[in-house]
Amino acid sequence: MGMKGAKQATLKCLLVDDNPDDRVLATRALQLEFPELQTEFVTDMDEFMRRIEVGDLDLVITDYQLRWSDGLAVLRRVKAALPECPVIMFTGTGSEEIAVEAMQAGLDDYVLKTPRHYALLPTRVRSILARAEQRQLLQVAENALRESESRLRAIIDTEPECVKIIDADGRLQFMNSSGLMMLEADSTEQVLGKKLIDMLVPEYRRSFQDLARSVLAGNKGILEFEIIGFKGRRRWLETHAAPLVNQMDGTTSLLSITRDISERKLAENTRVQLTAIIDSAIDFIGIFGKDGKVSFVNRAGRNMLGIALIEDISATRIRDYLPPWAADMVTGKGIPTALRDGVWSGECALLNRNGEEIPVSAVIVAHRHPDGSLDFFSTIMRDVSERKHHEAQLLHLATHDSLTGLPNRALYTDRLEVAILEAQRHERLVAAMYLNLDRFKTINDTLGHEVGNTLLQAVAERLQENVRADDTIARPGGDEFALIFTDLAQLDDVNDCTQKILHSFKAPFRIDGHELFLTASIGIAVYPFDDPTSDGLLKNAAIALNRSKDMGGDAYRFYTAEMNAKALQHLILDNALHHALERGELQLHYQPQVNLVTGQVCGMEALLRWQHPELGMISPAEFIPLAEKTGLIVPIGEWVLRTACAQSKAWQTAGLPALPIAVNLSGRQFAQKNLVQTVTQVLAQTGLAPDLLELEITESTLIQDTQASIPMLHELNALGIAISIDDFGTGYSSLSYLKRFPINAIKIDQSFVRDIYTDPNDAAIVSAIIAMARSLGMKTIAEGVETNEQLTFLRSRQCDLMQGYYFSRPVTAGVITQMLGESWNLSFVVNP
Known part of the structure; x- marks a missing residue:
């Protein structure tokens, strides 16, 4: 039922009284004051019940004493069916018990039957209707407020972040559903009235108290803290707090919006751990964008390059860290390959602040966004200087004699082939020589291998002193040496070179207190006269050497066809x-x-x-x-x-x-x-x-x-x-x-x-x-x-x-x- 108010055109009043005279008197009194009042009468219970079921009443006036019931029963039925409808009761008794019971049942006014009670009735009705209208207006306001609050709560509940209000005592007064989930609460009742600080990890409680005091004093604040939910899960939260002032009583509460930053904290922690791991790595690790600008270089990389840890590198590019040839390789091959295949690996070099090249084994990886677009490049470069040095040593060992440091047979043959190619191009001569030390075996066996080895080293040094820079001296093994004389114009040049070598043996070798005299036998084959190939020249030089030794040593012999025939005869034999x-x-x-x-x-x-x-x-x-x-x-x-x-x-x-x-x-x-x-x-x-x-x-x-x-x-x-x-x-x-x-x-x-x-x-x-x-x-x-x-x-x-x-x-x-x-x-x- 809705109250129409005193100003409405029609007011509906139900008069419950089985005395016709009283009904007439009451109706007359009311109509004089309220001409718009429409009065209805019921005289028994059935009629009464049917009428209140219909509703639409602005006032019920009942007598306490009825033949078919009493006023209290009527009151209760009206309040049960029409709780907002005001009720006035006439009674001829002045019993306080009845009055109290009636007021507890919802009676709005209580009028004693006296000679003047009908004259007082309009005043009482006016007062009752005014109060009813006020209640109706208040209810409308409350309903509107409740609806607004409901809408606001619905909006707040859709907010993914926690919205909460904490009073000055630190107790939760309000929390949306997102907050309940953050705290692992099953219901609002589980959290309201609780002190949020009790759920914080202990080391963050003092900071939270400081924040609360500051906000209650009228300031805003932000705090990150870790909390333990009702079910034991730990979460990292970030709260933005502001004061909330109650306009009615002036009290201040703490209003905060809190977001779950656990994933961010995990990422930050992971990033810190990864940074620590990356900084503990011994390799250069860097990140650069598609424009080549470098955004990160780890500690080892900075040390390799000579860059201070606090130095800003944001303006540098990956090319700046590489020598020109390596920069061309990385930008011309490495990055395009990484873009195409996702990764590139190869060997290049870093360039440090001193201008020194550091050989590295490099990997470049292209990192992409989920949509496939390029995000950034990462690179790992390992210093392989030691390996390169070791490889160079191994290569040197593989191509050089370990005793004298001279080229061995393999490297000698390679150099001879190169010399022949150069001679072909420039129409020059090349002399391939084998040199054998006369009587070396006797010295070695008599004085010992240590003296013999030292003597071989001394011979190597003396030979190097008596050849040109572009010529080659090698030691194939034992007491045999091999030489290559390049860029010769005529055979007389070969004679000059060979005589110089033999003459160098005239001076004695002084080894460990021994004065040793040596001579040498030399066999020579000349390109292109004796053979156009390296194998042929070496074979013929060996034949010439044997001939030189057969002649008694301390001499040199050029290869001849006759020597070859004799060598062939030896092979047959x-x-x-x-x-x-x-x-x-x-x-x-x-x-x-x-x-x-x-x-x-x-x-x-x-x-x-x-x-x-x-x-x-x-x-x-x-x-x-x-x-x-x-x-x-x-x-x-x-x-x-x-x-x-x-x-x-x-x-x-x-x-x-x-x-x-x-x-x-x-x-x-x-x-x-x-x-x-x-x-x-x-x-x-x-x-x-x-x-x-x-x-x-x-x-x-x-x-x-x-x-x-x-x-x-x-x-x-x-x-x-x-x-x-x-x-x-x-x-x-x-x-x-x-x-x-x-x-x-x-x-x-x-x-x-x-x-x-x-x-x-x-x-x-x-x-x-x-x-x-x-x-x-x-x-x-x-x-x-x-x-x-x-x-x-x-x-x-x-x-x-x-x-x-x-x-x-x-x-x-x-x-x-x-x-x-x-x-x-x-x-x-x-x-x-």
Whole structure:
């Protein structure tokens, strides 16, 4: 029901009274005052109930005493159906209990029936209607306020941020739904009246109190703090607070808008952690935009570049940190590749403030927005200086000799090919040379490898001092050096360069207190005359070197076609030699050794011969060096030893005189650790007595490794085997070594015997050797005796034995058998 008010055209009044007279009196009194009042009557309960169900009443006047009910029941039913409708009750009793009960039930006025109560009725009605109208207006205002508040709350509840009001005591007076979710509250009731400060992480409570005091004093403020929700979750919040003044009572509360910044804090924390990690990295890490401007460089990167940590780099570009060539690579290849593929990796360099390049291994990554547009580039660059240095060292080791620092064979060959290309372009000559040190092996074996290595280093330095800057000196290995002379106009230039090299060896080398004299053998091949290729030149230079060495050393030889033919012959012999033993092409010839006093044959020397089916008889001087180089001398030497011992035993078995057999041991054979075992086995297998075997060893072989030679010789000597030094006088010739070795005989080399009668020096040397051997208790054997004059001289110096063409050429075993069978005596020759 709506109240129409006192000014309305029609007021509807329900009069509940079963007394007709009272109804008339009441109606008359009201109409005099309220002509617009329309009065209705009900006289029983049914009629009453139907009317109040219809509603639309501005006033109900009821008598307390009714035949069909009482005024209290009417009052309650009216208030139940029409709570806003005012009710006035007439009663003839003055009971206070009834009045109190009626007022509690919602009665608006209580009028006692008196002679004048109808006269008072209009005044009471006017007052009641005025109050009802005020209540109606107030209700409208309240409804409007409630609706406005509802709309405001709905708006605030849609706000994603927390809106709250806290009173001066710090208690929550209001909070929207977003705030409830932040606090993990299930309802508003759970938070209202609570102190928000109690939910803060303790270390932020003082700051919150300071903020609250400041805001309540009329200021605004912002605070970030961490809070623990009702369900235990921690959140980071940022609150913006302002004072809220109540206009009615002047009290001030704290109004704040709070947002959840947990994700931002997590991102900030992650960023701090990442920054710490990035700053602890040893690599350059940087960020730059699509315009190339650098926005970030980590601590390591700044240190690498020499940039202070506090220096502003926002105006720099990535190119500024790179040398020009690296900048071109990054901008021309790196960035475009990163844009296309997402990432680029490669090697470039950074440029520090001192202008120094730092080699780096770089990665550039293009970072994009979700829509695919470019956001920024990041780059990581690792200092690879140490690796580059190590690689350079490895490359140097791979291309240079570790002892001298000179280029090795591989680098030498590369440089020779480059030199040939340059010579082709400019029509010049190139000389490829091999240089071999004469007698280096003797020095190395005598004075030790340490002295030998130092000598090689000194030779390398001297060679470098005597060549041009553009020429190349290399050490392929051992005591061999290789040289390249470039940009030569004529062959005379090659001669000049080579003679300068040989002349540099005239001065002695002083190594660890030793004054050492060296000479060199050099082989030369010239582009384009001798070959247009590097391989061909080197092959021909090697051939020329061998020829130079064959000529005695301290010389140089140019390659010739004749040399090549000889080298080819050596190759053919080398190949054939590999099959000579198995094909039975090797033979032994024997040369008698004659006692100069009795003229009796007192021994034989076994000499190896090679009867090739196509080339005929091949000189030992041709194939023995090949066998030494290839190592075939070891099985061949064992075959010689076995065959000679077996032949000597066969002569004894045939009843011929038991004569010692002399067998040469090569350097390679003597170096075999099982030599003593091999000799012992051969003697056992052939049945030859050890005292009938004599092993001939060259001087140079003995001194190669004296620590191994001395015990081995003593073992052989202990078996009863005689040891003789072959070619004595052509090697080191040291009395100190002769005293230490168990030597039985010394063989005087034929090079001294040849001119013994005409050359005073040779005569003196031979005389000294014989005298020295006699003083040491050794016998002497002269080789290569071919004339009576030689014989006479040797006999006069009391040489013990002789062998040579003057007595007999080396002959086959059959000839020796015939000789021994005839008891061949050469006394007529020895004692003419």
